[in-house]
Amino acid sequence: MKKKENRKRPIQKKVWLNKDENDYLRKKIEASPYNNFQNFVRIMLITGEIVNVDYSELRKLNQEVSRIGNNVNQMVRLANQFEEISPDDVQTLISEVRNLQVMVTAALKREMQRGK
Template identity: 55%
Template sequence: MVQNKENRTRPIAKKVRFSEAEFDYLNKKIERSPFNNFQNYARILLITGEVKMVDYSELQRLNLEINRIGNNINQMTKLAHQFKEISEADVHELTAQLQSIKQMISERFKEELKQERLV
C-alpha cells in the first residue's frame, strides 16, 4: 500500500549516489547490522552517528545451557513426584545447577556492563 506524502510519518526523502564498490561495501555492512534495509541503517547511522553491533551468540549459548539445566530439573522433579521422595544427592545436584545458572547470568551481565562502559 502506497501512502500519500502528507500521510507518511517521514515525508522528507533524500537521494544518495554510490559507486559500485561503495554500494557493495555498504550492502555488506548492512547485512552484518541488525537492520534489514538501507533506509533503517542510514537513518540510525545519520541520527546517532553510529550503528551498534550486538553479538547475541553468547546469550544464545547461555540460553541453551539454561534450557538444558531446566530440562534436568524437570526430569528430577518428575522422578520425585513419581516415587514420592527425593534423595539428598538430587537436592545437592539441583542446588548446584541453580547456582550454575546464577553464576552464568551474573558473569554475562558483568561482561555486558563492561562492554557498555567501553562504548
C-alpha cells in the same frame, strides 16, 4: 503538477556511491537489524552507530548449562537410589547448578538489554 504527499519525513537526501562502497554498505545493512537502506542510514546518521550483537554463543551456553543441570539431576537420582550420596550433598549440588543457571540467564538478559 506534483501531488502533495503527507509524509512523516518530507525532506529527501541523496548520496552517490561507487560499486565497492555500495557492496560494503549492502553487507552492513544485511548484518544490521534494519531491513532497508533508508532505516539503516537514518539511524546511523542520527545516532552515529549501529549496534549488532550476536547472542548465539550466550544462547548455546545457556542450553549447555541446562543440559548439565539435567545430567546432574539424573546422577543425583541414581546416587539416591543406591544410597551412595548424602541428602545434603544432593541439595548442595542442585543448588550450585541452579545458581549457575541463574547467573547465565541473568548475563544473557543483561546483554540483550544492552543491545537494544
